Amino acid sequence: MTDVALTKKDFTSDQEVRWCPGCGDYSILSTMQSYLPELGIPRENIVFISGIGCSSRFPYYLNTFGMHSIHGRAPTIASGLAISRPDLTVFVITGDGDSLSIGGNHLIHTLRRNVELKILLFNNQIYGLTKGQYSPTSEQGKITKSTPLGSLDTPFNPISLALGAEASFVARTIDSDRKHLTETLRAATAHKGSALIEIYQNCPIFNDGAFDLVKDNETKAASLLQMVHGEPIKSSTHGLVHEGASLKVVELGSVSENDLVIHDAHNPDPAYAFALSRLTSMDHNHVPVGVFRDVVRPGYSSMVNNQISEIIAKQGAGDLNSLLTSGDTWVVA
Amino acid sequence: MTDVALTKKDFTSDQEVRWCPGCGDYSILSTMQSYLPELGIPRENIVFISGIGCSSRFPYYLNTFGMHSIHGRAPTIASGLAISRPDLTVFVITGDGDSLSIGGNHLIHTLRRNVELKILLFNNQIYGLTKGQYSPTSEQGKITKSTPLGSLDTPFNPISLALGAEASFVARTIDSDRKHLTETLRAATAHKGSALIEIYQNCPIFNDGAFDLVKDNETKAASLLQMVHGEPIKSSTHGLVHEGASLKVVELGSVSENDLVIHDAHNPDPAYAFALSRLTSMDHNHVPVGVFRDVVRPGYSSMVNNQISEIIAKQGAGDLNSLLTSGDTWVVA
Amino acid sequence: MAKPVISLDQVVIRFAGDSGDGMQLTGDRFTMDTASLGNDLSTLPSYPAEIRAPQGTLLGVSSFQLHFADHLIQTPGDAPDILVAMNPAALKANIRDLRRGATIIVDSDEFTTRNLTKVGYATNPLEDDSLDSYKVHAVALTSLTVAALSNLSLSRKEAERSKNMFALGLLSWMYHRPVEATENFLRAKFGKKPEILEANLLAYKTGWNYGETTEDFAVSYEIAPAKMPPGRYKNISGNVALAYGLVAASQQSDLTLFLGSYPITPASDILHELSKQKKFGVITFQAEDEIAAVGSALGASYGGSLGVTSTSGPGVALKGEMIGLGVMLELPLIIVDVQRGGPSTGLPTKTEQADLLQAMFGRNGESPAAVIAPATPSDCFDMAMEAVRIATTYRVPVFLMSDGYIANGSEPWRIPEVADLPDLHVEFAKTQEDFKPYLRDPKTLARPWAIPGTKGIEHRIGGVEKADVTGEISYDPANHDFMVRTRAAKVAGITVPEIIVDDPSGDAEVLLLGWGSTFGPISAAVETLRVNGEKIAQAHIRYINPFPKNLGSILEKYSKVIVPEMNLGQLAMLLRSQFLKDVIGYNMVRGLPFTTAEIVEAAMEVLHD
Amino acid sequence: MAKPVISLDQVVIRFAGDSGDGMQLTGDRFTMDTASLGNDLSTLPSYPAEIRAPQGTLLGVSSFQLHFADHLIQTPGDAPDILVAMNPAALKANIRDLRRGATIIVDSDEFTTRNLTKVGYATNPLEDDSLDSYKVHAVALTSLTVAALSNLSLSRKEAERSKNMFALGLLSWMYHRPVEATENFLRAKFGKKPEILEANLLAYKTGWNYGETTEDFAVSYEIAPAKMPPGRYKNISGNVALAYGLVAASQQSDLTLFLGSYPITPASDILHELSKQKKFGVITFQAEDEIAAVGSALGASYGGSLGVTSTSGPGVALKGEMIGLGVMLELPLIIVDVQRGGPSTGLPTKTEQADLLQAMFGRNGESPAAVIAPATPSDCFDMAMEAVRIATTYRVPVFLMSDGYIANGSEPWRIPEVADLPDLHVEFAKTQEDFKPYLRDPKTLARPWAIPGTKGIEHRIGGVEKADVTGEISYDPANHDFMVRTRAAKVAGITVPEIIVDDPSGDAEVLLLGWGSTFGPISAAVETLRVNGEKIAQAHIRYINPFPKNLGSILEKYSKVIVPEMNLGQLAMLLRSQFLKDVIGYNMVRGLPFTTAEIVEAAMEVLHD
Ligand SMILES: Cc1ncc(C[n+]2csc(CCOP(=O)(O)OP(=O)(O)O)c2C)c(N)n1
Ligand SMILES: Cc1ncc(C[n+]2csc(CCOP(=O)(O)OP(=O)(O)O)c2C)c(N)n1
Ligand code: SF4
Ligand code: SF4
Ligand SMILES: [Mg+2]
Ligand SMILES: [Mg+2]
Secondary structure, eight states, X not given: OOSSOOOGGXXXXXXXXXXXXXOXXXXXXXXXXXXXXXXXXXXXXXXXXXXXXXXXXXXXXXXXEEEEOOTTOHHHHHHHHHHHOTTSEEEEEEEHHIIIIITHHHHHHHHHHXXXXXXXXXXXXXXXXXXXXXXXXXXXXXXXXXXXXXXXOOOOOHHHHHHHTTOSEEEEEETTOHHHHHHHHHHHHHSSSOEEEEEEOOXXXXXXXXXXXXXXTTTHHHHEEEEOTTSBOBOSSEEEEEETTEEEEEEBTTBOGGGSOBOOTTOSOHHHHHHHHTHHHHOSSOEEEEXXXXXXXXXXXXXXXXXXXXXXXXXXXXXXXXXXXXSSEEEEO | OOSSOOOGGGGBOSSOOOSOTTOTHHHHHHHHHHHHHHHTOOGGGEEEEEOSSSGGGGGGGBSSEEEEOOTTOHHHXXXXXXXXXXXXXXXXXXXXXXXXXXXXXXXXXXXXXXXXEEEEEEEOSSBTXXXXXXXXXXXXXXXXXXXXXXXXXXXXXXXXXXXXXXXXXXXXXXTXXXXXXXXXXXXXXXXXXXXXXXXXXOBTTTBTTTTGGGTSTTTHHHHEEEEOTTSBOBOSSXXXXXXXXXXXXXXXXXBOGGGSOBOOTTOSOHHHHHHHHTHHHHOSSOEEEEEEEEOOOOOHHHHHHHHHHHHHHHHOSOOHHHHHTOSSEEEEO | OOOOEXXXXXXXXXXXXEGGGTHHHHHHHHHHHHHHTTOEXXXXXXXOSSSSOOTTSGGGEEEEEEEEESSOOOSSOSSOSEEEESSHXXXXXXGGGSOTTOEEXXXXXXXXXXXXXXXXXXXXXXXXXXXXXXXXXXXXXXXXXXXXXXXXOOOHXXXXXXXXXXXXXXXXXXXXXXXXXXXXXXXXXXXXXXXXXXXXXXXXXXXXXXXXXXXXXXXXXXXXXXXXXXXXXXXEEHHHHHHHHHHHHHHHHTOXXXXXXXXXXXXXXXXXXXXXXXXXXXXXXXXXXXXXXXXXXHHHHHTTSEEEEEEOHHHHHHHHHHHHHHHHHTOOEEEEEEEOBOSTXXXXXXXXXXXXXXXXXXXXXXXXXXXXXXXXXXXXXXXXXXXXXXXXXXXXXXXXXXXXXXXXXXXXXXXXXXXXXXXXXXXXXOSOSSOOTXXXXXXXXXXXXXXXXXXXXXXXXXXXXXXXXXXXXXXXXXXXXXXXXXXXXXXXXXXXXXXXXXXXXXXXXXEEEEEGGGHHHHHHHHHHHHHTTOOOEEEXXXXXXXXXXXXXXXXXXXXXXXXXXXXXXXXXXXXXXXXXXXXXXEXXXXXXXXXXXXXXXXXXXXXXX | OOOOEEEESXXXXXXXXXXXXXXXXXXXXXXXXXXXXXXXXEEEEEOOSSSSOOTTSGGGEEEEXXXXXXXXXXXXOSSOSEEEESSXXXXXXXXXXXXXXXXXXXXGGGOOHHXXXXXXXXXXXXXXXXXXXXXXXXXXXXXXXXXXXXXXXXXXXXXXXXXXXHHHHHHHHHTTOOSHHHHHHHHHHHTXXXXXXXXXXXXXXXXXXXXXXXXXXXXXXXXXXXXXXXXXXXXXXXXXXXXXXXXXXXXXXXXXXXXXXXXXTTTHHHHHHHHTOGGGTOEEEEOSXXXXXXXXXXXXXXXXXXXXXXXXXXXXXXXXXXXXXXXXXXXXXXXXXXXXXXXXXXXXXXXXXXXXHHHHHOSSSSOOOEEEOOSSTTHHHHHHHHHHHHHHHHTOEEEEEEEHHHHHOEEEEEOOOGGGSOOOOOOOOOSOSSOOTBOOOTTXXXXXXXXXXXXXXXXXXXXXXXXXXXXXXXXOHHHHXXXXXXXXXXXXXXXXXXXXXXXXXSOOOEEEEEEGGGHHHHHHHHHHHHHTTOOOEEEEESEEESOOTTHHHHXXXXXXXEEEESSSSHHHHHHHHHHOOOOEXXXXXXSSOOOHXXXXXXXXXXXXX
């Protein structure tokens, strides 16, 4: 354990960063590098595991342990590592194709198991590294290299999918908003269990401006619905009210402040967070950001390791000789 | 097209059925065989595609086209078939391991695309064919061959997962309830697009009695919350009311009839169906059965084929010679 | 006055009945009692792919064959001397395997017209002359059992379930098997259900007494113990031996054993067995699929555990890409492939050796991995430890190629002394200045095993080609060529024991060369051939990639080399390409192990062509 | 007075710059203009795996090499005669490939101290003597371009973007390339952005005029058209030719083309190209992963479409299990593998031939598939049609093994007459009594292609072993052995054209034998060797499984057979095992095609050892 506090520099590797000029990944990287010292965890106990994609280059640029694995499979490798090494802090870095297309199954199983992984999903709504095909989060009708007449697939809503997969922590933030991204990282690392953070990330080369609504100074204040636990969910102009099992966006003032939905990130029923997640699928003018859901559930690796220590406490550590000689045996003299 | 109406016998193949005595699969099979004639579709235009598992033996016993494919991949094969052959009616038969463990990714992508497949998920909450390991729907703490000290995974709620994956039709029914199963099949086949039916299926050998609550005559009436569009959701003793974004089970009489939730299967916001799906995850005394969600959304194969016919209508069918000679060419004399 | 006792040197018994009749259990018990008497033995369980195929049908037949003797034996035996058939289906499905003159014990109660027609018997074989060339005992097993249990408050159906114990009792009498062990076993198994326990004990005793008392059985038999090296023995199947070997390796290396697995026949029992070993700190992770299974194992290896994944052929077909990452990362990884009949789903419960080339080449790019194969059920223990030695010493994926035959089959195993087990400790990279993740050990060419949590050696690795020494991403052409050749050289340089040729006369011209589970039948054939005065040499390959150093010279020494394989010639192809030797393949792909007779015949043809 | 014009028989040009400098576009345009002049040509694009590697770094360098001549040529050329380097990084990264005396054109504006130090130039190579052995033209490309565009209302940054057009214009003047086509191309490309269009046109013209006017360029060159067989030509890359071949096959067979694919370098362009062909009823399905991609293709084949999946090595590693199902179902299926550097992620944008054994053996069980490989970019068209012929005639999965070199490289292609294309129609099973899904055609051993929607032939198939003829599930040992051998015999019996040996003298003793994309370099080497009076024969294998019938006799005929491969000897291994011929492997695994010189040298060693 280092006594001298670490700095951003300590977490910056000697590798040349290889993203396009203006790529949203840069700001996410530098925010992460600035945030890590605050964790107070020695560098050698932090591991970043990524799949394949532009975003998955991330681990090379951090001076911690890191693995740039294969497409879509980072959660499987990270799970094996986290389960066998509960002493480590393991991040998964992934893209919308990596985590939701080829890697979709591993993501949802990791979330339901609640493996102690902090999963950063860089959502640029495009396949960047392969030069611009549509992804599972691309809007329907998108014209790309592989869909010259427009894509036909209904996109996944990553937040809804994660909640449908029993996720205990789900949040959304934005590449360029260092402050909000940092707060979100803080909440995710504080959470015991799987934490999924969807990060809106701009790809200036293949999908530029996908998130202008929430980035442009003219529009962002009104479109961003800030989710802060215990406070009404609001943008500068709008708030939320209940309508049946749904949540409805209303103009501030059109209802009394007390009718506005007060955010409850700890609501045991994911139905609430799910209703919040649908706002972006229903209309495209308002985007909730912050922590949708953050509930306490035992982490998978802690359960696995408890099961082992409990049985050892009960029956004592295994003895090889007694295992080999267990059951019906006989002696030949 | 056959004029003479078909009968159950017409849909019964000559293959000997190979399930254990008392397996829930038998009643599902015979209900299906009895139902198919009512569809009025010629046998040769019906295809059953399954993965691997006890349940995936299903296609052998139906005198239609059928494929017993590989573990978890049935939706991929069925998608290719349905997209290239919109004239066919394609069913997918799968188990909880087949569709939610190894096949989870294909399932969720099929649902979001809304490929015209009728997916029957035989949920016995166990791996049957491999002789009794826990599955992604097994309750936490389950003792099985692979979990002698109890399983640690939080199970998937198949309905929640499907809704999180943008499913346009999701229903739940029970192997032994021929009438309800038939109604559910009717609704699913009437739906244009993907339809997922979770069927509670008893495995007397490896997970006997998993669904006794909703099968025993003493308990079922009270535990089954019947979902019928336009009618209050009720069991013999309980009903539902809204509570924030959640739904709460209340004793009939404890609230006025008018406060009971009236079922709206066509609610555009999946948040409502999602809230319904959580009832089985929150408490284990009440089980909604029927159609959770049934909304209109264009089917994938119809969109694919429209895109083709539209471009042909606009530009005429492709001419091979003009394709080969397109772009910069030159002539050598 | 007591019945006469005849002593035999060996017997082959097959128990056959419905999947529901408990034949596997019956066979297991008889095997245990036989083992405890010190006979050498070998077993062959066989059951349908369906959990419970339809009752009374040929497809539904489940059987268990046991060969035991007063001398060392190699196989479960070609042809049963005695068949226990619990119904007409069991008789019909197995009769063609019997030697003429064999003894048949049937449950006559089951030979109803309905059951007979179900399997296509026009007339009752017990009544017509079709069984004249066999000794047939028609015993009313069912009614005798039910009658014996009449005092218990059991339904007829429940009572009938004990008829396998009646059969077991009868056979135990015939072959003088001890009763205590089985009675204890039943007590342990049914302790919680006294009624059922009573029933089973009673049926078992009744069967025994039936043999003792009725005229129908005039003689009984005894088989003296086999002369085996002194020591403590237990009867063990390949899957259990393999699981034990992994546990032993983890103890001998002080590394946590992490199994990432997805259930699949016939490999699932390895997962089941290891999930019982949490006391040893063993972590078993039932993943969502085979890719996640091997991925989690690789992640565990990266963290300093012993990462293992167990599966069968279809699973290996899914793991290829991840194993390729293991090749690139140069981390220890063990892939257990319990081979079954293929291609595709194939014959899930049958045995085969057709995954060898998949293990060698089933990945993109030049992606070398070590490949080794156990020869017998108990050899799975040793080869599991060998897999660990190679994986951890060389930091490379290792395929351990078992198959359904040795995985489910069993034999007596001389339990090793823990003190005699090899030391498998290896070193992790230590805290150091200027750490180089791809700086190799000059002897093994292994790179450091540098695990997270080690201060000062933080580094990044990945699946993109890496620069020699530094491990940084490199697109340099020369470096790629160098790294490709270095990874190949590392595997080619793995130290494996030399192969031993068994050639007593020293001047045999024909060599029988096998790999994996064909060891038993080949060895039995070689014995037979030599008894018949034939000169033949035998050698068995347990290390396939790399081959033992002396293999080439051995191939040269023999003018003719026969390679029996349960595939179309996969090892043969490797031998031919590497040594340009025109080896003679003897191939059968029937989902069954070779019989001794088949190999003898094949060898005779070559010996005398 | 006009500058002198020198005529050359061939030139090798390499354009090199930052990934952002548009070198690929520049190269493409120059290639098009060159093609239209009737020169023979061959190209080699090369770019980093990153989308935009850091500006001005060696890693960020992207290049495009073009070889054109007045005679037929086989390769993009070993060593450039002229290098256009847009910055110091481009110069440093490429200088070692140039032949001495080559011409270098650099953008002197970019040779700032900052940029120089970035790539480790201590002193400015334009000022020190390090380039003395080359003809260097230091042209202020950037400032000249910006100046030329000063009247346009563009930011300096925007203006600078047109400097590649300045370079193109200059080179077009040097080699007398026509201007119209490029101008039209620019109009089409930037039609919607008049400002940008103006800028590009202006820069292009300015570059041209710069050559015309400045002293710096004293002479220009002309290269006469090559004598090529008469017909209409177009310049085509392997990926596009392959896509066209599939469309043509679908037209010639009246089968819907269904592509199930997941994007991956360097195969993605096949998906992109086919997604433009919906007019032909082509269905392109971008699946969630490679397994779904091949699964959907197999499902489409089952429904009577032409099921195709396109990918690269890592994708093939994932598809193995599903391809095995295709083997068992005996349905047409085409797997396009555009090979890249491996193992694992390897060198994604580089070429390699190391997936051959994976294609042969990367599945569980005995799982035979056909394997064929195109030899050149335009050959991808013909071999795609061959893949369809084999898949539909024999109802079997077919691997079409392209690689990054021919996939992205291009050459002039003599466009075939549609009337001359083969008829690829096949029959579906018709309505019939008592249909037998596994009753085979005695000639091809193919089973009926029995598609849903056909009345009266409803049937069930699957991945479990099936009974001969009926296709019902069968666990019968003899049936399994028979079916395994039958599936193997079917593939072994596929009709493929005999292999032709090019051996003009007729008495060569050494044979150069290649497969796939090595055809170009090998042919070029053979030409060179013969010019130098060497006797050498050449043959090229385009059909690998099965091999052409006459291959064995050809191998016998030559005392020495050299097999150059961009792997560690995968074809060699197949040849050695099948023919027991001691072929000599010549292997380089550098992510690059062989140079002519390398193969010449390797051959010389064998010729004169
Ligand atoms: C098995 C496999 N399939 C396909 C690819 C090609 N591939 C690399 S990254 C990628 C998708 C990238 O998109 P995303 O995950 O969104 O990351 P981004 O580049 O947008 O950050 C694909 C298809 C691969 N490397 N491996
Ligand atoms: C690739 C692959 N992995 C594993 C298996 C083994 N396997 C067959 S079915 C099955 C799971 C069966 O469970 P489920 O899908 O719930 O079907 P059920 O038998 O319960 O109806 C498994 C693990 C296989 N056949 N193929
Ligand atoms: S392609 Fe897009 S996502 Fe990838 S590095 Fe460039 S800007 Fe970033
Ligand atoms: S194991 Fe269970 S699910 Fe499978 S057939 Fe038997 S009863 Fe049915
Ligand atoms: Mg992306
Ligand atoms: Mg199940």
